[in-house]
Amino acid sequence: MPESESPAATHVFDEAIDLVFAGDNRFTGHTHAAYANMVGPFGGITAATILRAVEQHPDVLGIPLSLTINFAGPVAEGPFDIVARPVRTNRSTQHWSIELSQDGAVATTATAVFGTRRATWSSTEHPAPPVPPVEDVASQPFPDFVAWGRNYEMRFVEGAIPEPNAGEHPDSTTTLWVRDNPPRPLDFPALAALGDVFFPRIFLRRGHVLPAGTVTLTIYFHADAEALADQSDSAVLATARSHQFRNGYFDQSAHLWGSDGTALATSHQLVYFKA
């Protein structure tokens, strides 16, 4: 990450995930108004912040391979504490347990696997779908009442946010070109946040906004540092869908590819809803 010469040059994403290491596995941070969601912060910024804690830990080994975040309770506007504990370090992998708390109450639990990668036989079995190039897809604003949406440039190829009175939709697939707004070179925390960048699939299926929130989110990172450098601040192609909605919960699986078709990450989540 380049050092900025003045505070004005700091990207809002970096402000939001900024942490102070307090020693003994402890970090302190503060919620950022620009990433507020309807209730508490955007889940993706919480995921990014927790990943940042591990990245900044003095004992970290390698790069992120996976991250699971459990949204145990609401995060209130204000300061928070993160404890990131390296539970086990092997030769090429490292396992982390992380908790984010406020006033002693745990709001978020997480586990992460970091590690080193070496070149092996590789194969992209699930390639990016055929879509129009980014410049041919119009940018669409997020609803005004969702602050965090303003930090992303979103160009929906299919499954855009439903218009009022849209009615039911037969499937839950959303595909979009997306990048930080203003543009920012992709790194692992930003990629983690993009793994949660989709509005709830139930909005699309039902055709309107209703109470919904991610309960647990898992991201598998396929990108290494070289893939992130190649991607830089270009738009990411992202697609998400659900498989099953039942009795208060639905799942979502998402795939993210770089502008050149490189698979960057897959993410999965389970979401609470009231309908």
Added chain:
Amino acid sequence: MPESESPAATHVFDEAIDLVFAGDNRFTGHTHAAYANMVGPFGGITAATILRAVEQHPDVLGIPLSLTINFAGPVAEGPFDIVARPVRTNRSTQHWSIELSQDGAVATTATAVFGTRRATWSSTEHPAPPVPPVEDVASQPFPDFVAWGRNYEMRFVEGAIPEPNAGEHPDSTTTLWVRDNPPRPLDFPALAALGDVFFPRIFLRRGHVLPAGTVTLTIYFHADAEALADQSDSAVLATARSHQFRNGYFDQSAHLWGSDGTALATSHQLVYFKA
């Protein structure tokens, strides 16, 4: 679970996941030779055992919604300790952090979300694929050197374990009818184990056995107690595939449906490989 009247009537799965609650969030258990894998126990039996710990905890709320297991280090043949801690209990959800250790070294970390469900609008967006009925598909034995495979009746519809010198396969999809052997009524631990019942996708793609092991596994439970009771000991239709193999790791997503087409669970994992 029905109490058995004699030890001979206890299913091997129940023997394998048997735990003793020692108070203060602690359980003790022992690996079971019948669920041994090439290195350490079958990951599915570890997932089932950890889920069982939470189910047996006196403070448990509701039924499993999600489970993430991180295979941090090998589990050696012998006794192990599990600490299952209810980190946060809300009105309808409960978040758990769990660690399995041997001689004080953490071998497995996990998080789980439990909760109560209520009837809502529901939809199976990803139905079971069209396959022959279970009785029309031949049962195939697992390789002899994998003990745990003998505890499952597996009827491969596509993507069976490659024969020697099979050569490369263009895709990683395996679909099979599967159930416990001998048959056993499905419960959440058994469903968790089935979420990891697939041999490594890289074997299929490359056409031979090579070093591979799950690093992290996440299961989303769509079934409730009623769906499990309806399923009983019938075969489950299970399908798994990978999206990306790159530099030492590949992902896998799996879907499990009941014999009547009810979506029971989806599972995702990241797997280490050497090729």
